[in-house]
Amino acid sequence: MVWDEKWSEIALNSTSDLIFWVTEDGHIDKCNDSFLEKCGYCDNDLGKVSILDIDENLSKREWKKIWKELKQNKTTRHETTIIDKNDQYLDVEMSFTSVAIDTGIICFTKCHDITEIVQLREQLKEALQVIGEINTGDSTSNKDHVSTNEEKKALLKQLHDLQRHHESILQSAGEGIYGLDTMGRTTFANEAAVKLVGYSLEEMLDVSQHELIHHTKPDGSHYHKHDCNIYASFKDGKVHHSDDEVFWRKDGTSFPVEYVSTPLFNNNNELIGAVVTFKDISHRRETEKALKKTNLELTKALKEVKELKDNLEEENQFLQKEIELNNKFEELISTSKVFKDSVFTKIEQVANTDATVLILGESGTGKELIARAIHNHSNRKDKPLIKVNCTALPANLIESELFGHEKGAFTGAIAKKIGRFEMADGGTLFLDEFGEISLDLQVKLLRVLQEGEIERIGGTDTVKVDVRIIAATNVNLEKAVKEKKFREDLFYRVNVFPIHVPALKERLEDVPLLAQHFLEKYNNQFSKKIRSITVGAMNKLKNYHWPGNVRELQNVIERAVIISNNSKLEVNGLKGSTTEDKKNDILTLAENEKQHVLKILKMTNWRISGDRGAAKILDINRTTLEARMKKLGIKRP
Numbered sequence: 001m002v003w004d005e006k007w008s009e010i011a012l013n014s015t016s017d018l019i020f021w022v023t024e025d026g027h028i029d030k031c032n033d034s035f036l037e038k039c040g041y042c043d044n045d046l047g048k049v050s051i052l053d054i055d056e057n058l059s060k061r062e063w064k065k066i067w068k069e070l071k072q073n074k075t076t077r078h079e080t081t082i083i084d085k086n087d088q089y090l091d092v093e094m095s096f097t098s099v100a101i102d103t104g105i106i107c108f109t110k111c112h113d114i115t116e117i118v119q120l121r122e123q124l125k126e127a128l129q130v131i132g133e134i135n136t137g138d139s140t141s142n143k144d145h146v147s148t149n150e151e152k153k154a155l156l157k158q159l160h161d162l163q164r165h166h167e168s169i170l171q172s173a174g175e176g177i178y179g180l181d182t183m184g185r186t187t188f189a190n191e192a193a194v195k196l197v198g199y200s201l202e203e204m205l206d207v208s209q210h211e212l213i214h215h216t217k218p219d220g221s222h223y224h225k226h227d228c229n230i231y232a233s234f235k236d237g238k239v240h241h242s243d244d245e246v247f248w249r250k251d252g253t254s255f256p257v258e259y260v261s262t263p264l265f266n267n268n269n270e271l272i273g274a275v276v277t278f279k280d281i282s283h284r285r286e287t288e289k290a291l292k293k294t295n296l297e298l299t300k301a302l303k304e305v306k307e308l309k310d311n312l313e314e315e316n317q318f319l320q321k322e323i324e325l326n327n328k329f330e331e332l333i334s335t336s337k338v339f340k341d342s343v344f345t346k347i348e349q350v351a352n353t354d355a356t357v358l359i360l361g362e363s364g365t366g367k368e369l370i371a372r373a374i375h376n377h378s379n380r381k382d383k384p385l386i387k388v389n390c391t392a393l394p395a396n397l398i399e400s401e402l403f404g405h406e407k408g409a410f411t412g413a414i415a416k417k418i419g420r421f422e423m424a425d426g427g428t429l430f431l432d433e434f435g436e437i438s439l440d441l442q443v444k445l446l447r448v449l450q451e452g453e454i455e456r457i458g459g460t461d462t463v464k465v466d467v468r469i470i471a472a473t474n475v476n477l478e479k480a481v482k483e484k485k486f487r488e489d490l491f492y493r494v495n496v497f498p499i500h501v502p503a504l505k506e507r508l509e510d511v512p513l514l515a516q517h518f519l520e521k522y523n524n525q526f527s528k529k530i531r532s533i534t535v536g537a538m539n540k541l542k543n544y545h546w547p548g549n550v551r552e553l554q555n556v557i558e559r560a561v562i563i564s565n566n567s568k569l570e571v572n573g574l575k576g577s578t579t580e581d582k583k584n585d586i587l588t589l590a591e592n593e594k595q596h597v598l599k600i601l602k603m604t605n606w607r608i609s610g611d612r613g614a615a616k617i618l619d620i621n622r623t624t625l626e627a628r629m630k631k632l633g634i635k636r637p
Helices: 005-013 033-039 060-073 115-135 149-172 191-197 209-213 229-236 282-325 337-350 367-376 395-403 439-451 477-482 488-494 508-526 535-543 549-563 578-584 589-603 614-618 622-632
Strands: 018-022 028-031 075-083 089-101 104-113 176-180 186-189 240-248 254-265 271-280 357-360 385-389 428-432 453-455 462-464 468-473 497-500
Touching: 018 033, 018 089, 060 075, 060 089, 060 104, 089 115, 089 282, 176 191, 191 240, 191 271, 209 229, 209 240, 229 240, 229 254, 229 271, 254 282, 337 367, 337 497, 357 367, 367 385, 367 428, 367 468, 385 395, 395 439, 395 453, 439 453, 439 488, 477 488, 508 535, 508 549, 535 549, 589 614, 589 622, 614 622
Parallel strands: 357 468, 357 497, 385 428, 428 468
Antiparallel strands: 018 028, 018 104, 075 089, 089 104, 176 186, 176 271, 240 254, 254 271, 453 462
């Protein structure tokens, strides 16, 4: 059975007792309705109110002592007086129970109203004082005080009034109350006590209560009266409390009981018996049993959650390694920070949404692979990914390819044709070379993106389509908008989530990894057994500026594998290298300075100050270097 929070709410608010949870620092974290009603607080006060605010007898030192005891014994209790928000006082018995939570323990606190019991104790004390005054009326110390029959009559009347008031309190109390003399015989009992044990008042009076209702322990063994806490009260004169014993009914059944035995003294401070207050705690035991069961279930659940969390963390670490080593995005292979930040992270962020994605980058950087990775990691992965190369078809046919046409719509339209938008319904449409489409077609594309519906050429009906758009281009669309070659409204419509793909020359550290990947691919394709790439060939690859990006690298490796007859791959035919280009390039002073500063910054891992910083190597002040970086447009990646 799964514990529902709603059941807890019902259980909490069905009792008149004040119930609340207290944290280790003493703050009240949660409570039931009775607490709010009797103490005058509201929900907004929780977290601000401390148990020290409501228990005037409790100090910070004593609370620390209680918390320490809770950690050892799980439960403790004491009688005290609490004060509400309006400075009203209430006598309560406060019980504390520790409950395990994921961060440690929290204190489950219950306050039971004992106002009637406290009043009864005061009334009994007053009655005993009056009895003492009457009994010692002829003594030397009280001759002046009680010297006449009239004074004795007045005391007797006072005693009679106290007795009637006392009896009314006794009979109205919800808990069982009975009195004992020093022999353990019952001197009085209220209706609640009679009802709880099942004996009549006559059967209870003037007999040993221990032998009548307290003779056997919960485990069935004999309970000798000399070991009884109730008897101890009129032997040692101390208040004794117990909640782990049972009382026995007349019918032979027992019930768990909580009792307090309070000694009684006469005016000469002599012990004359005890008053016992008790209550049936069967419901509490059932609640504690259920709470214990729930606590065990919660502990077990928290353990399972922790194990799951640990497993997930291990799995996450494993996946992170897989991303770094093997890459989870199909053939998108990279270990560079710039590619991870600008591509991998963006794919993870946008894949599970239906947002339109605009992929920007030079030719050969893998824009189609990125589009495929987004689709394959989206909620549409079970639906088709339809690709349209916007420059592969003449302008008069691209519209038909996208939207379809009806039979007879134009010369050669001998049958109805479904367009790419309808083919991609529920899936993804990848528009490659998006920046090259005509202005006329841009208008129609804008309508599809805005309305989600198309019209076939030659048709009159609109067709609803649910398509996610991923567009890719190597054209600078912002520049094209300024030059009126691309519609501004369409640009803003597709530029919802742009992904800028870095050129290969911006992530040259990926060249060895990509080269090895293509080597394995073409080894398998051409049944070759080339084990590695020579050091010289790898240096050539790493120093080349790759104007054709990854596609050019792929072609170079493919060509090298085809012509290679050795176990090690040699690379020939590269048109130029970065070194050769530098000999032919004429750079400005600022460009030379920028390249030099960048080189030093990369060498120091972008550390600017300190003995190993770039400023020290360049022999300039840190502030001067930062100013030059800002002027040259150098930003830390």
